[in-house]
Amino acid sequence: MKTEFIPIDYDYFDFEGRNYIKIIGKTEKDKRICVIDSCDVYFWAILKEKIRQKEIEKLIEKISKIKLDVKGRQTKVEKIQICSKKFMGKEITALKIFATNYKDLHDIADKLGMPEIEKRRGYDLGFISHYIIEKNIVPLCWYKIEGDIIDNTTEFNGIANSFDVDFCIKAENIVPLKKEEFSPKVLAFDIEADEFKIGEGEILMISLVSENFKKVITWKKCKGKEFPDVECVKDEAELLERFAEIVKEISPDFITGYFSDGFDLPYIKSRADKCKIKLNIGVDGSSIKFSKGIMTTSHINGIVHIDLLRFIQTAYSQYMSSETLSLNEVANEFLGERKKEFEFKHSSKISGDEWEKYFEYNLHDSVLTYKLFKKIWPDLLEFSRIMQEPVFDVSRNGMSRNVEDYILHNLSKFNEIPEKRPTYDEIGERRKRGKYEGAFVLGPKAGLYENLSAFDFTSSYGSVIVTYNLSRSTFLEKPEENSYSTEISNKKVYFSKSPGFFPQMLKEIIEKRRIYKDELKKKPDAIKRARSNAFKLLANASYGYQGFFGARYYCEEAAAATASFARRAIKEAMEKTNNAGFSVIYADTDGFAFTLNKNSKQKTLDFLKKLNSELPGIMELELEDFYKRGIWVTTRTGEFGAKKKYALISEEGKLKIRGFETVRRDWCTLAREMQNNVLLMILKEGNEKNALEYIKKIVKEVKERKIDLKKMVIRTQMKKPLSEYKAITPHVIAARKMQEREIPFSAGSLIEYYISETTTGNKSKLIRDKVKLVDENGEYNLEYYLKHQILPAVENILQVFNVDIHVILDGKKQMTLGEF
DNA sequence: GACTGAACTATACC
DNA sequence: ACGGGTATAGTTCAGTC
Numbered sequence: 001m002k003t004e005f006i007p008i009d010y011d012y013f014d015f016e017g018r019n020y021i022k023i024i025g026k027t028e029k030d031k032r033i034c035v036i037d038s039c040d041v042y043f044w045a046i047l048k049e050k051i052r053q054k055e056i057e058k059l060i061e062k063i064s065k066i067k068l069d070v071k072g073r074q075t076k077v078e079k080i081q082i083c084s085k086k087f088m089g090k091e092i093t094a095l096k097i098f099a100t101n102y103k104d105l106h107d108i109a110d111k112l113g114m115p116e117i118e119k120r121r122g123y124d125l126g127f128i129s130h131y132i133i134e135k136n137i138v139p140l141c142w143y144k145i146e147g148d149i150i151d152n153t154t155e156f157n158g159i160a161n162s163f164d165v166d167f168c169i170k171a172e173n174i175v176p177l178k179k180e181e182f183s184p185k186v187l188a189f190d191i192e193a194d195e196f197k198i199g200e201g202e203i204l205m206i207s208l209v210s211e212n213f214k215k216v217i218t219w220k221k222c223k224g225k226e227f228p229d230v231e232c233v234k235d236e237a238e239l240l241e242r243f244a245e246i247v248k249e250i251s252p253d254f255i256t257g258y259f260s261d262g263f264d265l266p267y268i269k270s271r272a273d274k275c276k277i278k279l280n281i282g283v284d285g286s287s288i289k290f291s292k293g294i295m296t297t298s299h300i301n302g303i304v305h306i307d308l309l310r311f312i313q314t315a316y317s318q319y320m321s322s323e324t325l326s327l328n329e330v331a332n333e334f335l336g337e338r339k340k341e342f343e344f345k346h347s348s349k350i351s352g353d354e355w356e357k358y359f360e361y362n363l364h365d366s367v368l369t370y371k372l373f374k375k376i377w378p379d380l381l382e383f384s385r386i387m388q389e390p391v392f393d394v395s396r397n398g399m400s401r402n403v404e405d406y407i408l409h410n411l412s413k414f415n416e417i418p419e420k421r422p423t424y425d426e427i428g429e430r431r432k433r434g435k436y437e438g439a440f441v442l443g444p445k446a447g448l449y450e451n452l453s454a455f456d457f458t459s460s461y462g463s464v465i466v467t468y469n470l471s472r473s474t475f476l477e478k479p480e481e482n483s484y485s486t487e488i489s490n491k492k493v494y495f496s497k498s499p500g501f502f503p504q505m506l507k508e509i510i511e512k513r514r515i516y517k518d519e520l521k522k523k524p525d526a527i528k529r530a531r532s533n534a535f536k537l538l539a540n541a542s543y544g545y546q547g548f549f550g551a552r553y554y555c556e557e558a559a560a561a562t563a564s565f566a567r568r569a570i571k572e573a574m575e576k577t578n579n580a581g582f583s584v585i586y587a588d589t590d591g592f593a594f595t596l597n598k599n600s601k602q603k604t605l606d607f608l609k610k611l612n613s614e615l616p617g618i619m620e621l622e623l624e625d626f627y628k629r630g631i632w633v634t635t636r637t638g639e640f641g642a643k644k645k646y647a648l649i650s651e652e653g654k655l656k657i658r659g660f661e662t663v664r665r666d667w668c669t670l671a672r673e674m675q676n677n678v679l680l681m682i683l684k685e686g687n688e689k690n691a692l693e694y695i696k697k698i699v700k701e702v703k704e705r706k707i708d709l710k711k712m713v714i715r716t717q718m719k720k721p722l723s724e725y726k727a728i729t730p731h732v733i734a735a736r737k738m739q740e741r742e743i744p745f746s747a748g749s750l751i752e753y754y755i756s757e758t759t760t761g762n763k764s765k766l767i768r769d770k771v772k773l774v775d776e777n778g779e780y781n782l783e784y785y786l787k788h789q790i791l792p793a794v795e796n797i798l799q800v801f802n803v804d805i806h807v808i809l810d811g812k813k814q815m816t817l818g819e820f
Numbered sequence: 821g822a823c824t825g826a827a828c829t830a831t832a833c834c
Numbered sequence: 835a836c837g838g839g840t841a842t843a844g845t846t847c848a849g850t851c
């Protein structure tokens with residue numbers, strides 16, 4: 001039997017003590033296929049230097065005799081090879097020790113306490129990763145496979161017969177194909193339940209959306225009236241059974257939800273248990289499975305479950321403008337569509353005609369989730385192909401884990417043996433380390449500037465790591481001549497000039513990023529965009545990776561040296577810029593802004609070329625833009641120019657605002673909108689005149705209570721469980737009020753409240769004692785909003801023009817508390 | 821009870 | 835526990851006078 005196939009989901013099982021991989025994939029004819037394969041199982045024993053051949057042979061003989069009987073398995077060392085390998089860039093001799101079962105490698109490694117053995121490595125990758133590396137069967141890439149069909153046979157105790165697939169193949173030969181296109185079958189779903197806590201309320205309805213398929217299943221208010229796309233069942237138990245049936249009927253490659261790892265699937269399972277319903281939706285007939293770490297992960301055998309929220313969190317959130325990652329905001333940003341409006345009520349309080357709206361709301365959530373999946377699919381696909389790990393894992397891993405997967409899957413090009421994961425104690429030690437010196441930030445002189453430009457280092461920290469060869473394996477314990485050297489916390493560190501595998505891999509990542517970015521410019525498509533983006537994210541995360549305590553290739557010295565070399569680079573570039581007749585106004589980490597003075601744009605570009613010709617290695621500066629005007633303000637105390645706070649306007653009139661209250665979600669809408677308008681007026685017009693009139697108008701409206709309470713709402717995130725707060729802040733009070741009223745929230749929720757006028761008898765000076773929830777009756781606190789929201793938002797901006805806003809509004813300087 | 825600096829907290833920048 | 839360090843600023847807490 002021969003067929004083309006694309007691997008989607010990986011699993012493994014043991015048969016007669018050996019490991020077998022089970023890949024669920026699709027054929028070119030869109031048949032679901034199960035591929036069973038195996039690979040060599042081994043790990044490495046790295047030998048100490050200068051061990052003689054005779055001693056090695058003795059050692060091999062000893063190790064060959066190792067037999068284990070653990071957990072009812074009999075494992076033994078089956079074969080040993082002597083290999084010339086590299087570990088941390090150093091040439092070493094290693095024994096490749098083959099054994100029966102991957103899960104026992106750790107136990108065998110524990111038996112290798114012989115003095116000739118320096119280190120044991122390569123037993124902690126997990127069997128699936130080990131298999132992918134060993135056989136090079138990369139997820140979501142096409143292969144041609146040859147092998148016997150084992151359906152209706154007794155192979156592996158007839159395991160194939162229990163899989164709900166079109167056919168099962170025992171692989172004989174697998175070769176890669178050039179083909180790339182793959183459009184999976186996707187099913188999106190969403191549930192509505194009465195209680196927020198998992199399993200505590202009844203599931204009222206479940207919506208399901210796939211290609212040419214949409215449906216709401218419900219057992220509520222179904223009699224009599226007919227609703228489009230709504231299927232009625234008898235009760236919750238039947239609802240759950242119908243859900244399982246439809247999943248099996250549609251038989252998707254992917255099932256997707258939004259926060260479905262932590263909500264929808266756990267809820268469904270919990271209710272199914274209560275109703276005594278078996279949800280045998282896995283291809284092997286198994287139910288939903290959960291693994292609980294810091295976050296719950298929900299797994300269905302053979303159908304890849306993707307929680308879009310998890311992937312968006314790691315891959316996108318950094319670059320998104322949404323203030324929360326709610327489905328509503330994310331769908332709006334990615335698709336330009338919002339959720340339907342529906343006011344939540346307990347089902348017992350929903351009246352007859354409201355149900356139809358509820359059904360529509362529920363269905364639309366699945367529609368949005370389905371569309372989001374389709375939109376994000378190219379990124380999931382490319383992440384999986386580039387990291388070479390199953391899309392299930394890649395969609396949930398953080399960026400440091402993605403960097404690590406990329407490294408582990410590319411080590412063989414360097415003949416490198418993988419480093420082990422740090423132990424619990426090692427992580428503890430690393431975490432105890434204090435901070436090292438990070439980025440350089442130039443404090444600006446507050447003011448309004450005209451005719452500006454900005455330069456940035458492209459993939460700044462990444463190109464520093466490549467240029468100066470900074471990594472664990474190139475770090476030199478002792479000073480060496482002809483090495484890269486810099487000072488970190490009064491200590492000199494040295495890095496070899498002989499290219500290390502980490503910087504080399506990163507160099508390739510940055511090059512690929514450049515190539516795909518160029519290709520994308522020439523002929524845009526979603527896959528190129530995703531590929532370019534994935535390499536960009538990898539490049540940006542690799543600096544953080546080397547400084548991350550959980551990393552296999554952790555190297556504090558490399559991380560600190562990266563920051564150090566980057567500081568040097570930006571300072572040198574700034575100095576040259578000043579010397580060339582420009583004036584640097586501000587700098588942060590890897591970019592700086594300056595006024596052109598008498599230089600033309602062309603001269604600026606020529607100067608950029610000259611700067612670049614003088615930069616070492618792959619370091620490169622690029623033009624960010626030219627700006628008509630820019631404003632920098634002082635800190636609140638008024639002593640210095642504030643860092644990380646400025647606004648620029650491009651020649652096309654586009655604003656670039658950083659750090660101001662406008663971009664902070666924990667300020668009320670009124671203050672943010674007003675500040676944004678003030679900045680726009682000032683930067684457009686070059687003076688404060690109109691802005692001042694505008695501010696006066698707003699203040700008047702506030703005093704006359706003409707402002708909608710909605711614009712006064714303050715949103716603050718709960719960063720931890722309510723009980724863990726030491727300081728009782730306004731948002732803690734708001735959360736306590738929510739708790740009393742049984743409004744659901746948890747760590748991570750945005751808490752909404754406003755500051756109200758004091759009721760009679762409340763003499764407290766604390767702001768928290770004036771906190772009211774949004775739906776609580778009351779009036780906004782005039783004094784608070786003027787003094788704590790409106791004025792602070794514009795005070796420092798006007799100070800640039802030597803205008804004291806207090807004088808303008810009250811005719812006198814700001815009163816001290818004593819004067820009140 | 822007024823005042824002040826430290827502690828706690830959230831959020832942004834790159 | 836699930837990249838890093840740098841920075842601003844608000845509110846409360848705890849101590850002093």
